[in-house]
Amino acid sequence: MSRRPEHQAPPEVFYNEDEARKYTQNSRIMEIQSQMTERCIELLLLPEDTPCLLLDIGCGSGLSGTVLEENGHMWIGMDISRAMLDVAIEREIEGDVVLADMGEGVPFRPGSFDGAISVSALQWLFNADKKSHQPVKRLYTFFSTLYAALSRSARVVFQFYPENESQLDLLTSQAMKAGFYGGVVIDFPNSAKAKKFFLVLMTGGAAPLPKALGTDEEDEHNLQVKYARREASKRARGKPLKNTKAWLLEKKERRRKQGKDTRPDTKYTGRKRSGRF
Amino acid sequence: MKLITHNMLTSKCLKGVVTGYPLAINATNIKVTEVDFNPEFISRIIPKLDWEVLWRAADSIGHSDGLPQTIEPKFEENSDFLKKAHKVLLEVEIEEGNLVCPESGRRFPISKGIPNMLLTEAEVQ
Numbered sequence: 001m002s003r004r005p006e007h008q009a010p011p012e013v014f015y016n017e018d019e020a021r022k023y024t025q026n027s028r029i030m031e032i033q034s035q036m037t038e039r040c041i042e043l044l045l046l047p048e049d050t051p052c053l054l055l056d057i058g059c060g061s062g063l064s065g066t067v068l069e070e071n072g073h074m075w076i077g078m079d080i081s082r083a084m085l086d087v088a089i090e091r092e093i094e095g096d097v098v099l100a101d102m103g104e105g106v107p108f109r110p111g112s113f114d115g116a117i118s119v120s121a122l123q124w125l126f127n128a129d130k131k132s133h134q135p136v137k138r139l140y141t142f143f144s145t146l147y148a149a150l151s152r153s154a155r156v157v158f159q160f161y162p163e164n165e166s167q168l169d170l171l172t173s174q175a176m177k178a179g180f181y182g183g184v185v186i187d188f189p190n191s192a193k194a195k196k197f198f199l200v201l202m203t204g205g206a207a208p209l210p211k212a213l214g215t216d217e218e219d220e221h222n223l224q225v226k227y228a229r230r231e232a233s234k235r236a237r238g239k240p241l242k243n244t245k246a247w248l249l250e251k252k253e254r255r256r257k258q259g260k261d262t263r264p265d266t267k268y269t270g271r272k273r274s275g276r277f
Numbered sequence: 278m279k280l281i282t283h284n285m286l287t288s289k290c291l292k293g294v295v296t297g298y299p300l301a302i303n304a305t306n307i308k309v310t311e312v313d314f315n316p317e318f319i320s321r322i323i324p325k326l327d328w329e330v331l332w333r334a335a336d337s338i339g340h341s342d343g344l345p346q347t348i349e350p351k352f353e354e355n356s357d358f359l360k361k362a363h364k365v366l367l368e369v370e371i372e373e374g375n376l377v378c379p380e381s382g383r384r385f386p387i388s389k390g391i392p393n394m395l396l397t398e399a400e401v402q
Contacts, residue, residue, distance in 0.1 A: 076282050089390055094312060100394040109285050
């Protein structure tokens with residue numbers, strides 16, 4: 001049997017009282033949830049020091065809501081699991097919660113929210129738990145009603161666990177159809193454990209997507225650091241690292257000293273060929 | 278459920294309902310809790326609210342004392358008004374009762390402070 005919770009039972013059944021309790025007692029779950037919420041808030045790019053009204057989709061026991069409160073925002077949450085919401089009320093959250101199914105639409109008035117976040121909830125929409133459920137239709141209903149409920153320069157950040165490439169395509173296509181701009185930001189794409197998917201959607205005008213963490217450039221930087229260390233150890237032995245410009249120049253110098261025919265050093269020496277070659 | 282949520286909540290997800298706003302409140306149990314007063318948030322949120330709906334909702338559960346029916350210009354500077362708005366928006370909570378859709382008459386039960394907006398298969402658009 002698959003280990004993905006979505007494959008085990010519908011969300012309102014899976015998140016029963018036992019599962020809900022985990023979200024208040026298990027410090028590891030709580031830490032991960034709050035870290036992901038912090039990252040979501042970072043990606044939301046809210047105006048600084050302004051308290052906003054945010055929507056938390058799949059708020060569950062309100063762990064993400066607590067992080068929103070710490071950042072000085074007011075929030076309204078929606079979730080399909082009664083047991084999780086009961087835990088949220090027990091935890092005396094400052095926000096407010098509503099029992100609702102996101103696939104049936106976001107039941108709020110147009111322009112209500114300054115932004116929305118969702119931590120580990122979106123993947124549930126791919127399920128067809130009832131005979132009447134059509135995931136594509138539910139996704140579209142969700143995105144179009146969400147679009148309406150947001151103010152005009154708002155962003156939505158979903159952290160979620162897609163199963164495959166086609167789910168990502170389906171998500172972005174339905175979101176674009178509903179009027180959103182945006183795309184998927186993948187943090188730490190080369191790590192199996194730290195890899196995290198964020199769907200960042202914007203209501204007003206296309207803006208550049210925020211930068212993901214741990215992507216190539218940063219890796220390149222790390223690689224350079226490693227490389228530099230290797231080079232330093234080589235230099236200590238008196239020879240530059242092979243296949244570097246310094247090594248090449250030294251080799252040419254040596255050949256000149258030996259009286260061999262050597263091309264003069266120019267700005268092209270030791271440079272990579274352009275891609276056209 | 279706080280009145281700020283009521284001010285945003287609609288029943289438009291129901292099949293055949295166009296606006297589904299405002300939902301009528303039938304409250305059987307109301308609780309008042311203390312919440313930190315944040316004047317900046319209140320003055321930011323007021324222009325977004327449907328004030329008339331808020332006033333009527335507050336009136337229908339008996340918490341409209343001293344709350345003006347219309348918003349005055351320059352309300353941001355009136356701290357007395359902001360405190361009253363804060364109380365109605367965030368401190369008054371409906372614990373038990375019903376929300377009623379103005380178009381279809383469908384009732385959404387509120388229990389333990391959580392409104393149940395789940396629909397049945399036949400009600401989904």
